[in-house]
Amino acid sequence: MKLYIRNMVCNRCIMAVEKLLADEGLQVQSIQLGEVEVAGKPEKAVLQKLDADLQAIGFALMDDKKSRLIERMKNVIIQHVHHSDMPGDKHLSDLITESIHNDYNYLSNLFSEVEGITLEKFYIRQKIERVKELLAYDEDSITNIAYQTGYSSAAHLSRQFKEITGFTPSAFKALKGHRKPLDKL
Structure with a gap:
């Protein structure tokens, strides 16, 4: 079972x-x-x-089926962002569709309806948490971290990071922390 x-x-x-x-x-x-x-x-x-x-x-x-679909979408994103070498050569819609074998528009609308956040925003939040983790390790440059997390440039990463966290990556690095558990995003 x-x-x-x-x-x-x-x-x-x-x-x-x-x-x-x-x-x-x-x-x-x-x-x-x-x-x-x-x-x-x-x-x-x-x-x-x-x-x-x-x-x-x-x-x-x-x-219920809807809850299981949503959880599967979350797990696909978490697996992709946190547990794989993921340079961003794959669109979120392709990733979800290939993994779940269902219409992306249906899945995206269902996710938004139930979770109160879009799939894209959930994906971005996961990527930002991954960036926070890599910044905390203090082993890579922002440019390398941007590449590792699928951003097109360090500037794009920095803009999105500040939009989500209120800090620049450098300021966050200086703070040494403020990460949320994955299940609280």
């Missing part, structure tokens, strides 16, 4: 959910961001307890 879980955004999330499932006696066959395949069909009481336990650590079971 496939379970869909909200707010899984990193490998630590996968480990936490996998441990919780094991503690509940569920055998995990496969696990990735937002989706878990378990052996058999757990009883309703087990699923209710699992949902309560997941909520206690910041996750939740999802059971």
Whole structure:
């Protein structure tokens, strides 16, 4: 049986959910961001307890199709921005369409309707969080960071960074911090 879980955004999330499932006696066959395949069909009481336990650590079971689509879109973006070498040679619409195999306009409208933010803005916020992470490491120039995060230039990155954070990348670097967890964006 496939379970869909909200707010899984990193490998630590996968480990936490996998441990919780094991503690509940569920055998995990496969696990990735937002989706878990378990052996058999757990009883309703087990699923209710699992949902309560997941909520206690910041996750939740999802059971409706729209929520699952939105979570998949978020996970595709997070995976692309935070867990891949992503120079921006692919448009967001192509990335989403290829990964989810659904009409981009439908997905974009659904995301905006439910989340109150456009897919594009969510994507930009994720990229800015990645930029913050790279700035905190203090190992690369703004130009290299712009390239790594798919920006056309350091100037474009700087403009968008200031628009979102209120700081220039250099000013942010001097502050040493102010990053948000991925599930709070």
